[in-house]
Amino acid sequence: MPVWRFDAIGTLWEIETEAPLSSGLRDGVTITIARFDQEWSRFRPDSLVSALRGGGTIDAPRDAVPMLDAYRDLARATNGAVNPLVGAGLEALGYDPALTLRDGVPEAAPSGWERMLTWSSSAVSVHAPAVIDVGALGKGRLVDLVVDVLSDVPGRVIVDASGDLRVRGGTARVALEHPYDPTSAIGIAEVTQRALCASAVNRRAWGDGLHHVLDARTGLPVRTWAATWALAEDAMRADAVATALFFDGGAELARRWGVDWVRMATDGRVERSQGFAGELFLS
Template identity: 75%
Template sequence: MTWRFDAIGTRWEIETDQPLSSQLQGRVTATVERFDREWSRFRADSVVSSLRRGGTVDAPPDAGVMLDGYRELSRVTDGAVNPLIGLGLEALGYDAAMSLQSGRPESAPADWESILTWTPTTLTMHRPGVIDVGALGKGRLVDLVAAELRDLPGRTIIDASGDLLVRGGAALVALEHPYDPTSAIGVVEVAGRALCASAVNRRVWGDGLHHVLDARTGVPVRTWAATWAIADDAIRADAVATALFFDGGPGLAGAWGVDWVRMTTDGRVERSAAFAGELFT
């Protein structure tokens, strides 16, 4: 059975061997709503929006794991990945109003760890800024949804439009060509793991504008067109899929035991030695 719904600005599909009870659907819906209410920069009532001008709030339960992940991402990419890139995305028109009107690129502050601090109980912005957790946030939410469904018998597939997790079985997944969504550059079997993908053809507006920015410049990346990462959980797969747009990505993948593929904007493909799928190009 397949349950489809929209959440955090994208389409979700949850496929299970047995129909989901209304109680389980309610638990999933509540988990998604809670995460969105805390981390969405598109909602006026979110925790992120409440911190735009600075301040301290009770730490959301996911703050530590996600911001610790950002610290590692920032380190391995030499600052290219930064959770305070929100103003940079808004400067290019990817804002709450979805104006899609591009202005001057805006880099994220390199000293973000002195601006955004967290403890097990508090989350503080020491000066105005906008948090964006797009580098790993959807993967984290996939893991949270999977935790709600962990006791289901049989195979469960959670597909959040590019971030996918399979439990209790296997699924053959096509690696969508970034410039032709009707074709694939390869296939891979995912069993008991998560596969997350990112590409410059997703969330595209204007001339050459997309959602993957180099935080050091505020400009969309130009070298890599698409990335795929397979890990034991979706948050790490999502984080590596982001890191692979930059030089430090393969090193992080190796340290975390993540298999990967990435494709340049001129069509060349790289893969990790342990990637077990088949590539057509």
């Protein structure tokens, strides 16, 4: 099957279809990704979220309500461990626009983030200096938007953004990469008309034990769980749950949202939800 590979938002994308995509559809995908990046990337000085670093109000991007509503659920489920104002904490540890990747001083996200960040279908406001980061679910949301662009493409379509993928019109068997050995897998997931998103502490890692999955309450990288996988009807919720599973409350949120999951602890233990479709090689 034809596969279109390209780099965007700092990661490799692969789109597999039964026939090559037309130039018009490729342009549609490219435009969709570029728009999302210009709105939500904290790595771009010209993005909409960068314009809010010092506080202020912007016209709401079309994805603001679904994403920030989901963040509200994430934050409440994890007692604030996941929230969209974690950006300053990531930058304090060197995951900043310049990718300095330094050993910095941990910085907790502001408490009471729902009072600092407000949103509606018309506007997004930040009421004090803060750095918005939508990494807990943003890539999943973008995968869903790309799948929407390809809604009229016949047959099986797989959109894979390096660990966040969605399958439409068929089934794909996907290996669950071992977080400590990228040449092996801990199992296989059966993805049928669903999305599978993964997160792991060995990706976007630097320094002495530093990585991109922070507890927003402390600004410290998580230590208990090494990798997570989540299966949902859409990639945004799968991505969100894959992040939430690093914290207490993540499994309960998955149950409420109807998301199946697997997670592996740093000591090698593996847990899974009862409904996870696939096979595990570890127990």
